[in-house]
Amino acid sequence: DTQVDNRKLAAALRLAAEAAGASVSEYRAVSTISSRAGRVDGLTLADGAKVSADVVVLAAGAWSRSIAGLGPELLPPVRPVKGQMLALRMDPAAPLLTHVVWAPAAYLVPRRDGRLLVGATVEEKGYDTSLTAGGMLTLLEAAWRTVPAIEELPIDEMWVGHRPGSRDDAPILGAGPIDGLIYATGHYRNGILLTPITADAIARLVLDGASEAAIRPFGIERFGSLPAAAE
Ligand SMILES: Cc1cc2nc3c(=O)[nH]c(=O)nc-3n(C[C@H](O)[C@H](O)[C@H](O)COP(=O)(O)OP(=O)(O)OC[C@H]3O[C@@H](n4cnc5c(N)ncnc54)[C@H](O)[C@@H]3O)c2cc1C
Incomplete structure (x- = not known):
């Protein structure tokens, strides 16, 4: 991919x-x-x-x-469809992953600068911008079940966005x-x-x-x- x-x-x-x-x-x-x-x-x-x-x-x-x-x-x-995501930090000189991985309930996207994106929740919560424990837990557990070594990686960033979903x-x-x-x-x-x-x-x-x-x-x-x- x-x-x-x-x-x-x-x-x-x-x-x-x-x-x-x-x-x-x-x-x-x-x-x-x-x-x-x-x-x-x-x-x-x-x-x-x-x-x-x-x-x-x-x-x-x-x-x-x-x-x-x-x-x-x-x-x-069009309605807002909330999505939570996070980024972990890999060693860019020895990245844990070098290609996109689709896990059953999450995807992992390694960037060249060492960031490893883990996404994303899909939530019908209007314009709510809160990062939730449940959202992060879902993503991290799904990523960890597929690539257990993510456990050692520091968290770089967590964020929320709103997708424009049509009917x-x-x-x-x-x-x-x-x-x-x-x-x-x-x-x-x-x-x-x-x-x-x-x-x-x-x-x-x-x-x-x-x-x-x-x-x-x-x-x-x-x-x-x-x-x-x-x-
Ligand atoms: C967590 C998450 C993960 C995603 N992952 C992917 C992915 O892997 N691949 C993919 O293809 N897509 C992905 N998407 C979806 C993608 O981000 C959206 O489909 C895309 O951003 C929609 O583009 P847009 O320009 O229509 O809307 P937006 O990117 O939302 O841009 C709309 C812009 O309009 C501005 N605006 C709003 N109201 C006004 C106003 N009154 N006046 C002036 N400006 C205004 C906003 O500030 C915003 O800058 C993801 C989305 C989320 C939330």
């Missing part, structure tokens, strides 16, 4: 985007997606600033329903029912894996208005209560 370091991927994507002329605006929450005469026309940020836009891509992960301005029928059916656990991709609104959310457990295909398809949709065959089955209209998205 191959792997990518998601933190380095995000940093690399930022550099690549800026080199291609994108401007990245961090830590400025979007409070509202605005629309006029039946089409999206921009955003209002939490600090009150307004940004006009012909196209808005709703890609706020597990928080994709928390942005105001869209009617309830336009909100993607059928598949991504929600493509044009929305009102002009200018595009969805790229609901990637659940595979958002890193699906980054290239999602980015390519959504970029084509924004730039050319073309909906690639690969994403057509993942339109929001599959959930039924919405009019079909424009081709």
Whole structure:
């Protein structure tokens, strides 16, 4: 199995985007997606600033329903699915593992810097951010049963994240029912894996208005209560 370091991927994507002329605006929450005469026309940020836009891509992960301005029928059916993970520290010069191991109730991912990731719980706990004894116990026991030598490794980090899970656990991709609104959310457990295909398809949709065959089955209209998205 191959792997990518998601933190380095995000940093690399930022550099690549800026080199291609994108401007990245961090830590400025979007409070509202605005629309006029039946089409999206921009955003209002939490600090009150307004940004006009012909196209808005709703890609706020597990928080994709928390942005105001869209009617309830336009909100993607996405919920947070809590995941706890931890990292152990191996000796990078003599790592305990050099390849990914899938255990029955956990996976172990050795990074080149010596970190050994153990993941992940899947919990329907809303936006709860607590690290729990039970979560860590489950992961460590599953990892230890498969690779007992992890017992000696120091714990480097423990953390919680929220996956964007859709109603059928598949991504929600493509044009929305009102002009200018595009969805790229609901990637659940595979958002890193699906980054290239999602980015390519959504970029084509924004730039050319073309909906690639690969994403057509993942339109929001599959959930039924919405009019079909424009081709
Ligand atoms: C423990 C765990 C392990 C995982 N392991 C894997 C794995 O091995 N492989 C894999 O492919 N995937 C994995 N995933 C899933 C993957 O992390 C997600 O599918 C992916 O991050 C979804 O990407 P996203 O950009 O849609 O959402 P996110 O990565 O959640 O990004 C959404 C962004 O939107 C921002 N945002 C939210 N609201 C607003 C707002 N109002 N204004 C502005 N910005 C806002 C958030 O701050 C966040 O930065 C894992 C997830 C977890 C929790």
